[in-house]
Amino acid sequence: MLQDAPLSDVKWLETEALPNNPKIHSTADGKFVFKPKYDVRNRQELYQLLKRHEFRGLGGIYLDDLAEAVADVERVVQSLGDHVIQVVTPHDKKVVLFYNDKSFDLGIKEEFKQLWRAVSVEGMHELKIEEYLRRNGITSMSADRKTFVS
Incomplete structure (x- = not known):
């Protein structure tokens, strides 16, 4: 009172x-x-919440919203390591957390990375680049479609 x-x-x-x-x-x-806002108390619950948000297509979660529920949230986020991606929004400078789904990681050889970095496409229109690739028999990469369960 x-x-x-x-x-x-x-x-x-x-x-x-x-x-x-x-x-x-x-x-x-x-x-x-x-x-x-979120009923999260520890590292495991935070991990599950971020994973659920990712698979349901809900996007990221503001660090400020998690700070209301988790004590020392920065330390907890750091303990999750590369399972979490942190992005600072340009308009309000707030940190947004996303689940890092490792199944989308591509193993790209260093040779291809060096070739990619060596080619400059600055000032070229996308359609012109596509036309050049098509003329040289290069097609876009495709993969099996991944299904999401909500």
Whole structure:
């Protein structure tokens, strides 16, 4: 109970402000409890949440939203290593976390990487590049389609 607040303010908090706040949950005995956006408490639950988001096509999760639920979230994210990709958004500079699905990693030989880096296509239109590749018998890479279960 708030000791120094006027009774009208306390009543307003109890009846309107706190019950209507999406981040506050009221218990059966009338107490108010903070409710984070994600119900995650540890490293394993964070890993599963990121993986679920990836496979359902929901995108990334703001680090700030996870900081509400996980103590020392930066350390937990670091412990996940390369299972997590961190991206800083350009407009608000917030960190967004994504699950790093290793099944999409391609093993590319160093020889091809060097060839790729040696060719400059700056200033060339994409259609012109496609036409050149087609004339030289080079087609785009394809693979079996991957199905996602939601």
